[in-house]
Amino acid sequence: MRQSATAKKIMLSAEALFAEQGFAETTMREITSAANVNLAAVNYHFGSKKGLIAAVAEKYLTPLVTHLNDAIDERLLLKPDSTPTTEELLEMLMRTLLQVGKSKQFALPVFMRLLELIYMKNQDELRNAMIIRYRSAFAHFIELLRQDSAVMKDEEFFWRLHFLMGSIIFTLSNFQTLVALEMREFERAAEVEMTLHRMIPVLVAGLHARADSTPFSRL
Amino acid sequence: MRQSATAKKIMLSAEALFAEQGFAETTMREITSAANVNLAAVNYHFGSKKGLIAAVAEKYLTPLVTHLNDAIDERLLLKPDSTPTTEELLEMLMRTLLQVGKSKQFALPVFMRLLELIYMKNQDELRNAMIIRYRSAFAHFIELLRQDSAVMKDEEFFWRLHFLMGSIIFTLSNFQTLVALEMREFERAAEVEMTLHRMIPVLVAGLHARADSTPFSRL
DNA sequence: ATATGTTTGAAACGAATATTTGAAAATTAT
């Protein structure tokens, strides 16, 4: 068998704990005791904590990028005469997130922790490894997004893309926190799917907004 | 004197290191050796590392909220017959960030680290203390933002507000990372002021976008 | 059955952390 029962138990516990607490905040002792497994088992099966994180990342990101690129390819085949709109692309992205999220319980939080890891942490070698590993996988998606924003300069697009990513990462990364914040009552019934859908028109409008060339010195 | 020379040196070094690396990632030894001060000095003057963080937070957030609320009051006095638009309000916020950023060198990164602390970390007591301490200070600003988005439901506004915060926090929190990413060349000349200004029309458009009631099952 | 390779387990290791201690030094008050 490709992965022993112990390794599977470790993976499952690690996914849940990583999703809930983040990578750095989760200790080996937490993982192994949650998995009812000896402390040394992680190092034995995955080499190190970083090896475990890399394994979790691989398990979650590979389905993500394949599903997203499949969706893109399908769209391009169905309507080969038109480039996909920003709305179409974002909907593909959200659908992909939800789709993988259905098959794997902790997919969404894990994705966000990984994005946090890539963007937030500064001196980690895991960061560079993951960038090298997955950058090209998203290249097509970004390129199509750029095509539908052709009117703006590269610089403007670069920043707006990151404003957009900020909304996505921040929102999903703090989803539990936000709904638990109980600033309002109705948030209790909030669901990820609705929130993702709610983001699309906001992101589209932001990405396509007229650039304001007025300097700050006004008013 | 209200604060000894040692305490001041600690504060200055801590601000710089916190801004650069984050709170958890900065050690007492780094702080004290950067300040040319004994390791025990932090505990003596601030009680604990958390006490030091709280002191830094107080030093930076108090000018922020007073300046922002001053700007709001001034605007309401100047044009008492109209409610401020979303664009006006966001511009006030950005100006406030920049203004405090000019008087205090590390203001912007420190703000973002604090927002990270408030939103990201889950079980910290510092988080709750800061929420209690500063929630009311931003209440007026949020309320005015709500008034200019009166057409949408509370739930919609709640989420769009957090999409917006996500863009701001994420972008400024990763400003150095993003410009250092050198995905493009021109990013080298990027400046915070321009980026903040660049965000305004994007955020306004996102906040005012037509809500899409179409469910995901389309297409 | 026996030998060989694989996995588990309890304990210890080494490095890094924040904090505490107690005496020396410096400052301040009398």
Next chain:
DNA sequence: ATAATTTTCAAATATTCGTTTCAAACATAT
């Protein structure tokens, strides 16, 4: 000047972390 108080300092303490060790248990093949 002297005493009292405050501040500094080097060292020790306690805790937590990922990792390593090595013998025992287990599985598998011969």
